Amino acid sequence: MPLITFKPSGIKIEVPPGTELLEAARKAGISIDSPCGGKGTCGKCMVQILAGNVDSDSLGVLPQNVVAEGYVLACKTKVLGDAVVVEVPEQLGREGGKFTKTSEDFSLVSKELFPEKWEYEPLAIKWLVKILPPQIEDGMSDFDRLAKAIRGQWGECQITCKLPVLRMIADTIREKDGLITITIIYDSARCYVINVQAGDTTAKNYGIAVDVGTTTVAVELVYLFLGEVVAVRSEYNEQVECGLDVISRINYAKKPERLEELRRRVLATINRLIKQIVDTHDIDINDVSSGVISGNTTMMHLLLGLKPEYIRLDPYTPTIKETPFMSAAEVGININRQAWLYFSPHVGSYVGGDITAGVLCTDLATDSKEMSLFIDIGTNGEIVIGNSEFMLTCACSAGPAFEGGGIECGMRAALGAIEKAEVDLETGVATCENIGNVKAKGICGSGMIALLASLYLTGWIDESGKFNRSKKSKAVIVEGRFAKYVIVPASESASGKDITISEMDIENIIRAKAAIYSACNLMLEQVGMTFEDLSTVYIAGGFGRSLDLEKAMVIGLIPDLPREKFKYIGNASLMGTYMVLLSKEYREKQLELARKMTYLELNTAPAYMDQYTGALFLPHTDINLFPTVKKMKDKFSQTGKIYK
């Protein structure tokens, strides 16, 4: 069998002839990014063959002269020869704020969003009961007596109890004279016994709310006894190495073993976050008896190991929209093995449970007749428009830029992220604020928005995002045809290296904002409305504590509307997920919302491409759509001062 040696690490692996190089690298534990999901289009998995025989199909993606030097795409190269030596370029490392693993979190959900009136009925209920002692006369089994206690409380119902719990009953009901705490899930006249514990453990009732994003995964541990959040942690989805957006992941998952790999990766991410929280707070995982998981349709298919292929193919059909309850053991989530997991229902192939959860935090979930727009800015951008009478929704692929992905010095809204930036008109140098007031490590979504808006308003970049070559600043470095901007110089950064943003990065950000804005526009056109008809615009996303909405408007991410119409609601998906975990009322409401939404497939809307192309400027090719921004720019031209 061919023996591959990876440089510079020196790691070796033997593989059968014909094995794909990318697969061999994964097996050897070597990280090679493949943002396009191994489709051979992004060119990011480029490696150099130093020795040995391979069969590669990289030409067309890589230029002739590069291929001549032995460079190939790892995803398009099969190993043939006996001893193959491969150089893996260093630029693929996990350094520099690019998907760096870190899970501190400052974006706690805000309870303000929580409606005042709601019924507390968490998914899993714990209650203390006294079981009658066994008697020879009645001939009742231990389970019979347990069942009697349950029916005494819940009335006639079918009782289900899995083997591991059945095995505990006999000892548990004898340990403290029959005094036990039962954990149950009650659903449609069925009672599922999750746990039995001797004595009173009612106060130990925890649940998890999980938001699985394409780029970022957030886990919230909830103390169900009081309905309080114990902790929130988030981290990059470990799947990012296998593709940056949902389409790339679907492509990556074409082979069954890769679907399984993606499943394991997202499970590893979720379980790591759970472990961090329970370890920190000294919580027994057996007391975590329920969970609600929200995510886009593709993410949930990957988490469950369901083939996502048909989501991508016309007519865009997911395997499942309303996922049945599943046990934690079945899914692979490391909490109580019998714990029940509820999955937020999906609307369509690209509008999933994260949106039906997020909408719960808005007036769209009330009986308001006013028109609202809900925009969830993530790697997939999703939009919902409507009121209590109708709802229309669609999704667009924005890419992971606002979450730090695909941006050289990008990072999530975590400790050390630049979240605010103001550019000096004269010097072109930026003044920044970093999360946690520590030395900057990189720039997060809200920081990028603020920076771009400021660079644009001060004229350091033009409407296409290119630096003004006629203005000189120590912060702007022009190298040949490309320019980049030093946000924080090496002397002030955490890593001791410049924190920069390149024109290519800016292009990525503009593409992201264009995708979202144009989708909003298209949706409005579909219902024959304009932005002016909206009474509230909700902006959700993992931007951290704050998002400067005015700056988002300056770059054309959100429409030019009066400031008071906007509400930034943070990670609404996680918030909604928490609400569903806490109250059956929300669970029912969410299902109702999911069924009510009409899903618009952008893939079949030819007008979308035109809208998108028009939005690939700051703020837009048609500046008249953004009168406030126009006024700001005009005022700047007249006075040389920045409009405040």
Next chain:
Amino acid sequence: MPLITFKPSGIKIEVPPGTELLEAARKAGISIDSPCGGKGTCGKCMVQILAGNVDSDSLGVLPQNVVAEGYVLACKTKVLGDAVVVEVPEQLGREGGKFTKTSEDFSLVSKELFPEKWEYEPLAIKWLVKILPPQIEDGMSDFDRLAKAIRGQWGECQITCKLPVLRMIADTIREKDGLITITIIYDSARCYVINVQAGDTTAKNYGIAVDVGTTTVAVELVYLFLGEVVAVRSEYNEQVECGLDVISRINYAKKPERLEELRRRVLATINRLIKQIVDTHDIDINDVSSGVISGNTTMMHLLLGLKPEYIRLDPYTPTIKETPFMSAAEVGININRQAWLYFSPHVGSYVGGDITAGVLCTDLATDSKEMSLFIDIGTNGEIVIGNSEFMLTCACSAGPAFEGGGIECGMRAALGAIEKAEVDLETGVATCENIGNVKAKGICGSGMIALLASLYLTGWIDESGKFNRSKKSKAVIVEGRFAKYVIVPASESASGKDITISEMDIENIIRAKAAIYSACNLMLEQVGMTFEDLSTVYIAGGFGRSLDLEKAMVIGLIPDLPREKFKYIGNASLMGTYMVLLSKEYREKQLELARKMTYLELNTAPAYMDQYTGALFLPHTDINLFPTVKKMKDKFSQTGKIYK
């Protein structure tokens, strides 16, 4: 760590100091019988310490002089020293018909028992359906379309589908243009999807009926499409090495790892039998989608890994009587992992699902007012008395003698078993009939009964089962205080060794029959009746094709009643299990019967011991209870001829 060497095999194993010798032997894969379940009472696990330091507590069970020679009980000995050498006596081998592994079976259930009118509704149903193609307009997921098809057939119901099945849906419904076969279990307005297969596979629908006895396990594979039995196989329960009766097993299971060992052993037995059948008949295990399992309460607790301890302790409380449905994967049965298993309901701690299944084959399950007695002769003997208005039941520990256990040359009713034997009045030599007409391998229960009856009637043994020392025969060998009888001489046996029965064996058989007869008697007394009040006596048990009821009466196993009142119904438990698998009607009937039966605990009935002692003779200390037998003996005394 101490290193133990087992002789004569030479197998070595390292164990932590303090490890019990019996446990070390098991870990090393060495078979040492412990019929009492490791309680230190039977003395059967005796081994000799040839070298090394051990801590043993065998005195009291083993005589002083034996202990002085280094003999110890493996279950009462802890390993201390560094190098321990242990001699394992050969007599413990698996040879000589003693629990020999063999699974041919000649005791097929007879369809005669099957009532004429019954509704065919098997546990798992397969049906062919056409799934609508996906359409972008309706936004239905694959699962939605599957659910629509199911509800179209079964009406509004909750649909449950486990992950492995969900994962198959997308591809399956696309493979043959939406034509699929769905396998479901329908129960209380819930529909459980067990399998989805492309195209028409409705004809491939199999189920298993399993009877788990203390000594013998039988598996029947049923072709549900036609309700026909494909094959039946039986084998000794692999647990027999860990104790011969339920009490010994419960004792053995005191340590959690031993409970787990017992669980694995019985699962291994069941799965081996299943594999033999599906391999022979070339059946895909994924087409085996349902199963019904019956067994006594302890066996079912052990199969499910439920602690059986409380069954043995006053007030004799099992963990469960009506076991909920479980998946095959959960239990560990190697059929379709999603297959549903139904467990026959138990009545009490020692009357289990094998009895509620068995009773289904009798008039006790009809609306007859006539009084019936049902006797299931197994290692545990169970008795049911009653009619359509009431039912009383109890259990007694008969021991495994009738199944060949604890009898030197005993074996199950399998190929080569002596099933009939007639002793010559003059020569004392037996003429035998063997199952399959091959050379004899050993003697099974029906053979023992025939042999004992004949030896007794011809005066070769007396009423206490001892050989008449004054009569000489080449078949009777007297060695010191003990005598044994050569049933088949070495020259005619399969192994080339004598097939014998000793006085100790006969004692075991008498104890077994006494336990059953006295339990019947006690039950009748409880309801104020005599044997004469019975209109039918059903005899069930694994005696093979036939049981000579007259001979059973001669030895006092069954009461002296007119021959036409008896019905031998073979393995009624397996037959009833098959009926439950095939028809929901029987499932409901069985549950009704289980709930109707009043359970009498013999442990708390002081009269039982007296009854039992009285029955420890052939046929009984009070010969007047057996007038027919008395007449036979009298006639023999007068004429010297055997009564026919």
